Amino acid sequence: MHDDHLHAFMPYPEVPVAHAPEGPLAGLRLAVKDLYDVAGYPTSGGNPLMLVRSGIKQTTAPLVQQLLDAGARFVGKTVTDELAFAMNGKNAHFGTPVNAAAPERIPGGSSSGSASAVSGHLADIALGTDTGGSVRAPASYCGLFGIRPTHGRLSLDGCLPLAPSFDTAGFFARDAATFEAVAEVLLGDDPAPLTDEPALLVAEDLFARATPEAARVLKAALTRASLRLQDMRALEETVSGHEELYWTFRRLQGREAWEADGAFIERYAPPLGPGVAERFAYARGVTDAEVEEAGRVREVFRAHLGRLVNGGDVLVLPTVPDVAPLLSASEGALEDFRTQALHLLCLSGLSGFPQITVPVAMKDGAPLGLSLLGRPGCDRTLVGLALRLADAAAVRVA
Structure with missing residues (x-):
């Protein structure tokens, strides 16, 4: 990111990431929590020594690739709370992303940079993960739509784990139309849909x-x-x-x-x-x-x-x-x-x-x-x- 005034993104050298020229998410900017692998980038997990050990990834996590194949354009990897084991958004090594909806308040974590990027209009979609609330809390704090799907519904291949029986992939959007479009791409049909008028x-x-x-x-x-x-x-x-x-x-x-x-x-x-x-x-x-x-x-x-x-x-x-x-x-x-x-x-x-x-x-x-x-x-x-x-x-x- 060239204009990361919110400190939402990791300061990695920019490497082009291919995306489909057309698709249901064409024209939308995608930010990715720095737990997911993206080819051409390291994966830090919010920790400097983990970053040193990472090396440059040669493959992209399937969930990220699914969004790229739907036309979303990658704009950077976002800051995460350290090893995803926190919920306030304050990373002692890489800083605190700004909560654009309430700048004097914490952004929430551990998907802090993802929520910051979307709330501050630096991205339209952002991937996060949710183990104990790491999508839902920052979404509430930053005024966003956020989902923790059914456990196991979305792939976490190519994503650093914290607690596998709780870890889920999740995503953020500012507006209903974008949130629905991402849901359509990633979730598909429900195996157990709700009735038309649930209580x-x-x-x-x-x-x-x-x-x-x-x-x-x-x-x-x-x-x-x-x-x-x-x-x-x-x-x-x-x-x-x-x-x-x-x-x-x-x-x-x-x-x-x-x-x-x-x-x-x-x-x-x-x-x-x-x-x-x-x-x-x-x-x-x-x-x-x-x-x-x-x-x-x-x-x-x-x-x-x-x-x-x-x-x-x-x-x-x-x-x-x-x-x-x-x-x-x-x-x-x-x-x-x-x-x-x-x-x-x-x-x-x-x-x-x-x-x-x-x-x-x-x-x-x-x-x-x-x-x-x-x-x-x-x-x-x-x-x-x-x-x-x-x-x-x-x-x-x-």
């Missing part, structure tokens, strides 16, 4: 995990949307044992993260940034007994959530508890917010079910997203419903 189950207990003012503005958006999407039903309790689910996610993610990167860390002792070092230290200490119990809890939860949505209904919840924290917030405050956010974000990860966040509200001058979570395999039709929700929520009532 929207408003998860009251999950709204209670948002700040009161954030819950209020999101509920106001739902009230506007209800004029067109009339089948909305309040559910007082959708999830029990929030704290247990949070620790279930942390333990399973931690074990898998250590399996992915532990040997690299032990051999090279790379300097890890704030928060990342502590998370890997925790990951190293997760016990077999904790993993076994966490696996049991995950299966029980997945079955429970399946009973709620497998009939074709869709859960409505806040994407995150509030707008993005300020850049000036302390590391302790950012870690506390991350913990609260993970109580909401871990539900899709633990279940493997798809979740889409849509920009529907503003609070304190910053964007705030609302999420839809559906049964596995309904991704494409869930996109259609999400776009209808976004359109309906934009209606203003005199």
Whole structure:
């Protein structure tokens, strides 16, 4: 990128990447998180020693190639939080991309540069990954459409792993038409589509995990949307044992993260940034007994959530508890917010079910997203419903 005033892109020498001259994504600029391989470029994973070890890649990740073959034009690889094991968008080595929708606030991560590039009009489409919220959180913070698909729906070949049983590919767009076009290219037909008029189950207990003012503005958006999407039903309790689910996610993610990167860390002792070092230290200490119990809890939860949505209904919840924290917030405050956010974000990860966040509200001058979570395999039709929700929520009532 020649005009990267947002610090969204890695400063690699520019290498041409071929794309189809025509196709459904022709004319759209594509940014790619620096976890995916792109021929002619290294893959850093947000860490300098990983960058040194990478070398120049000779092949392009299949998911990236799919977008290039549809006509998208590659414009650069984007900054990621270090080893994808963070959610604030602050990389101690490569900097913090700017949240163009709220420049005084964090962009979110770990797909920080991807969200920054799209929110700042340096790209129209961006690929990210989502393990614990790394597409959904920055999409909410930056006022974007973002999706975590059904686990395994999109290829992660040629992409650095963090926690494979949670890792998913995802993508961002600023506007509904672009988001839908990318979904059509990448998702294709659903194996388990939603019905034409699914019920929207408003998860009251999950709204209670948002700040009161954030819950209020999101509920106001739902009230506007209800004029067109009339089948909305309040559910007082959708999830029990929030704290247990949070620790279930942390333990399973931690074990898998250590399996992915532990040997690299032990051999090279790379300097890890704030928060990342502590998370890997925790990951190293997760016990077999904790993993076994966490696996049991995950299966029980997945079955429970399946009973709620497998009939074709869709859960409505806040994407995150509030707008993005300020850049000036302390590391302790950012870690506390991350913990609260993970109580909401871990539900899709633990279940493997798809979740889409849509920009529907503003609070304190910053964007705030609302999420839809559906049964596995309904991704494409869930996109259609999400776009209808976004359109309906934009209606203003005199």
